[in-house]
Amino acid sequence: MGQHDHHEHHGDSLADAAQANLEKSGEKWTDTRAAIFDTLAGFSRPASAYDIADLVSTARGKRVAPNSVYRILDLFVANNLAMRVESANAYLANSHPGCEHDCIFLVCDTCGEATHVDDDSLSQQVRKVATSEGFKSIRPVIEVRGICQKCN
Amino acid sequence: MGQHDHHEHHGDSLADAAQANLEKSGEKWTDTRAAIFDTLAGFSRPASAYDIADLVSTARGKRVAPNSVYRILDLFVANNLAMRVESANAYLANSHPGCEHDCIFLVCDTCGEATHVDDDSLSQQVRKVATSEGFKSIRPVIEVRGICQKCN
């Protein structure tokens, strides 16, 4: 394993950890937020806001509008409960909330699955390049598109 | 400067180089393609397909539909005449066509300007991470969002 433990969560344990992290920031863990988090966490690949809106609407028998989903996903991203995959216009639940990394996403063009890698040395180098160009408030976007092992 | 010269082009010289590269691949340099390339090259920031469609339509007094623009931008990207900035859903002309790099884009969230950096060591590391995960047909997406020097 890497430099430190990640406490990978799943299922209820993951939702509990997410709730704890969100509340630690003074935000509330509402029913809608819980439902959206659970749905997002149920995906094994990046899910679009509309995917989530549809599933949550069905599951609760009550429409959740896409803009509400976007609002809540933005909140999740801001609090590190979820990440946005830019090259897929979609979102992934963070399976170890509370642990901040610049993630690297490997996204398969065939099956859509995304694997998530941390390489702090690499992301630090990216930050360094940006810093040396005078950038502030840096947010690296490091992704790889390709064909995954299973699809080869 | 870096490991090799880039022959940075601009204006007609750039268009000429782009034309040469496209024709080298057996593709034609049509009027529409030339107009779209010129318009794209005239932007100092990533331009959306619709931006380009509007400008080209006005400039030529003849409507160019967005789907045509997408088609041609895809062709440009495939032939390294242009690059897509994933985190901006937009495109940039390659100012040194013929020279293949995994580009790193630094995009300012304030002014929208993008600067383009090459760091082969960095992109090779990203490719290596993906390779070690069993990925093939690798296309790295390395971008940084932040606030540029001028906007600070």
Place this chain on the structure above:
DNA sequence: TCAAAAATGATATGTTGTATCTTAACACGC
């Protein structure tokens, strides 16, 4: 010159994202 192929156009529609305003839920002092 004619037929096939390539490029572009027209049109429609699908997908992703935001803006604005309204309503509902909640929290807290009185």
Place this chain on the structure above:
DNA sequence: GCGTGTTAAGATACAACATATCATTTTTGA
């Protein structure tokens, strides 16, 4: 409990980005 301010969520509309399909034009080359 009762009003009041604040936060969360809903409704609606629309803007922005992207693709699918089929028609038309242009180019090419036998």
